Amino acid sequence: MLFAIPFPDLSPTLVEIPLGFMTLAIRWYALAYIVGIVIGYLIIARAIARPELWPEHKAPMDRQALEDLLTWMILGIIIGGRLGYVLFYERDYFLANPADIPKVWMGGMAFHGGFLGVVVAGLVFARRRGIPIPQLADALALATPAGLMLGRVANFINAELWGRPTDLPWGVIFPGEAAQNCPGVIGPCARHPSQLYEAGLEGLVLGLLLLSLAFGRNWLKRPGQICGLFLIGYGAARFFVEFFRVADAQFISPDNPLGHVAFLGEFGLSMGQLLSVPMILVGVVIVMLARRDRRSG
Numbered sequence: 001m002l003f004a005i006p007f008p009d010l011s012p013t014l015v016e017i018p019l020g021f022m023t024l025a026i027r028w029y030a031l032a033y034i035v036g037i038v039i040g041y042l043i044i045a046r047a048i049a050r051p052e053l054w055p056e057h058k059a060p061m062d063r064q065a066l067e068d069l070l071t072w073m074i075l076g077i078i079i080g081g082r083l084g085y086v087l088f089y090e091r092d093y094f095l096a097n098p099a100d101i102p103k104v105w106m107g108g109m110a111f112h113g114g115f116l117g118v119v120v121a122g123l124v125f126a127r128r129r130g131i132p133i134p135q136l137a138d139a140l141a142l143a144t145p146a147g148l149m150l151g152r153v154a155n156f157i158n159a160e161l162w163g164r165p166t167d168l169p170w171g172v173i174f175p176g177e178a179a180q181n182c183p184g185v186i187g188p189c190a191r192h193p194s195q196l197y198e199a200g201l202e203g204l205v206l207g208l209l210l211l212s213l214a215f216g217r218n219w220l221k222r223p224g225q226i227c228g229l230f231l232i233g234y235g236a237a238r239f240f241v242e243f244f245r246v247a248d249a250q251f252i253s254p255d256n257p258l259g260h261v262a263f264l265g266e267f268g269l270s271m272g273q274l275l276s277v278p279m280i281l282v283g284v285v286i287v288m289l290a291r292r293d294r295r296s297g
Contacts, residue, residue: 040147077117084113134223166244225286229287
């Protein structure tokens with residue numbers, strides 16, 4: 001290892017506020033969720049303020065409905081993200097310790113679970129308010145990448161979900177366990193900053209692409225296309241980055257050092273890849289249906 005970047009001196013806690021008998025700690029991860037939701041809200045607000053972007057020059061909701069939607073989305077993210085983590089990644093532990101399931105402050109959220117939570121909340125909200133589901137899905141897809149980017153940056157600050165060992169010059173020497181147990185490496189080992197790879201691909205690149213198509217290329221006039229492209233883009237980015245990311249510890253064993261949970265012949269898939277494949281396929285179908293409806297109309 002000729003070059004490596006030492007992990008910056010960053011604390012997972014942004015600030016601690018004394019409150020008499022207790023201290024309120026504001027963590028970067030929580031702040032990422034809050035700021036991501038606010039940015040998403042502002043993006044949707046800007047989109048619905050321009051009815052010419054939507055089919056028949058009619059936005060799918062007004063500002064009051066958007067404010068109500070915000071509550072539904074927060075609940076969907078938190079409940080779905082937590083249950084997804086419980087079911088996909090730590091099922092055995094939480095079956096033995098069900099009282100720990102609501103303790104979200106202990107950590108443990110899964111994007112795919114949060115995504116399903118948002119889907120369920122969005123479907124219920126759309127039916128109750130009479131909002132076209134494809135248009136609501138497009139609006140939510142526009143809002144999501146900013147939160148993804150900030151969440152992955154917070155993962156980096158927390159020095160969690162790090163990547164596999166690397167000798168590339170931008171490898172990072174993460175603190176603690178991450179710096180140990182690298183085959184063939186004497187001393188601390190550098191790892192792929194896979195959190196930043198995801199922040200760049202799932203957040204920045206995908207977000208800018210969707211915004212450009214929605215505001216500059218009239219893709220919102222074809223309901224479903226933005227949502228479908230988001231599913232394809234996120235799924236493909238996550239599938240790719242999983243090649244550089246260490247699997248969750250519960251999937252790793254001496255016989256399965258890469259933590260694969262499914263196999264296609266000799267090709268193994270991580271849990272993140274396994275969950276991303278259906279997203280890509282569903283996204284392709286949604287885009288195809290949106291284009292077919294556009295042609296037929």
